[in-house]
Amino acid sequence: MTRLRRLARAVVRRTRGLSRWQLAGLIVIVPLALGLGQVAAVVALAAVLYLSHRIGGANRANQEAVRELRATVEQLQRRVIAAVEKERLAAGDRHQEVTEAMARTERLTGRGAELLLREQRQEIEALFQLFQAVTPRAPMPTAGPGLQPTDLLGLVHVASERRPGLTVALGCGPATVWLGYALAGSGGRLVAVDHDAGRVSVVRGLLAEHGLSSVEVRQVAPAELEVEGRTVDWYDVEQLDGLTDIDLLVVDSALAPVAAEPLAPALHVLGRRLAVGAAVVVDEEPRVAPRQGGGFGLTVRRRLPGRWAELTQAVATTPV
Structure with a gap:
């Protein structure tokens, strides 16, 4: 308060020495300066609101992009999991086929070969008996x-x-x-x-x-x-x-x-x-x-x- 009083007294002392034209200009300039300040404040507020809107839109766009990226990643993950599962099943089938083939090979090289030889021996013996019973012309x-x-x-x-x-x-x-x-x-x-x-x-x-x-x-x-x-x-x-x-x-x-x-x-x-x-x-x-x-x-x-x-x-x- 004391400073404001001193400032007011100093302004009054200085205005006492002004002419009428100077006083009139001061009266016009001061309100105009005050009006321009309000306009600048309004413009600044509008700029702030505009920037806030743009920033909010950019934020929403980023969120939408993140959601789309997350959906794409999840879809890709599902496809990868399905492909891996398919390959796993195929590998299991191939493993079973190889196991069965190996088992057949073992049978052929073991008891299977013995059975095959026995059947072939029976057929050869039957062929000899046939030609003993029949004399073809x-x-x-x-x-x-x-x-x-x-x-x-x-x-x-x-x-x-x-x-x-x-x-x-x-x-x-x-x-x-x-x-x-x-x-x-x-x-x-x-x-x-x-x-x-x-x-x-x-x-x-x-x-x-x-x-x-x-x-x-x-x-x-x-x-x-x-x-x-x-x-x-x-x-x-x-x-x-x-x-x-x-x-x-x-x-x-x-x-x-x-x-x-x-x-x-x-x-x-x-x-x-x-x-x-x-x-x-x-x-x-x-x-x-x-x-x-x-x-x-x-x-x-x-x-x-x-x-x-x-x-x-x-x-x-x-x-x-």
Whole structure:
């Protein structure tokens, strides 16, 4: 307060010496200076507000950018984790495959190799027995896929042992030639039935080379057949006329036109045409159950060498 009083007294003393024009200018300048100060203050406040708004916008933009970056990073992390997990599973599968391959190799080099050698020895022994039982007049055909010397030995053995009068083989191939030789000594008749024209032509040529003119090969077209309320693909029944009193029936499922259970349609058509004491040789376990009031009654008499089984008591209800 004391300083303000002194300042006021000094201003009054100095203004006393001013002229009227000087006083008037001072009166105009002072309010104008005060107004300019207010304007400057307002401008400064506006500038501060503008800068605050810009800074706030920049801050929000930075936050949005940070959020987008965080989302991108999280998405990338998920992709990396998924890729790593996929590779881990693939590596596990490969490890399992390698382990199984090593196990197979160990079996082959250990007991597996011994088993393989035993099977090969059995096939070689069967081949020697075949050529002891049969004296071919021409080079014998190879066994073919799925047919081994032990399989051929089983057919030749049952044919030589039973000495059937009429043998019907459903399906023809290299086994037809071996069966023809086995039956030739006893004067038996062999009729081979097949639906494949190419196979029939090849087998007929082989039989001619070996001089087995008594063997008949019939090409029978496939046709639908009703068996136990269902329709299956089998041979045309009308082309099987004349085949009665069959002593030996051979059913080769690998060559039959029916895809599954070839024994059922064979017995449905030819079962009642079997002679007394006839046998059925099939290369699969029978799946036909006995029935009351007729039907098929099958029992496995014995296992033959190779894949064959000899069945007995094969009876069909009605001939077709």
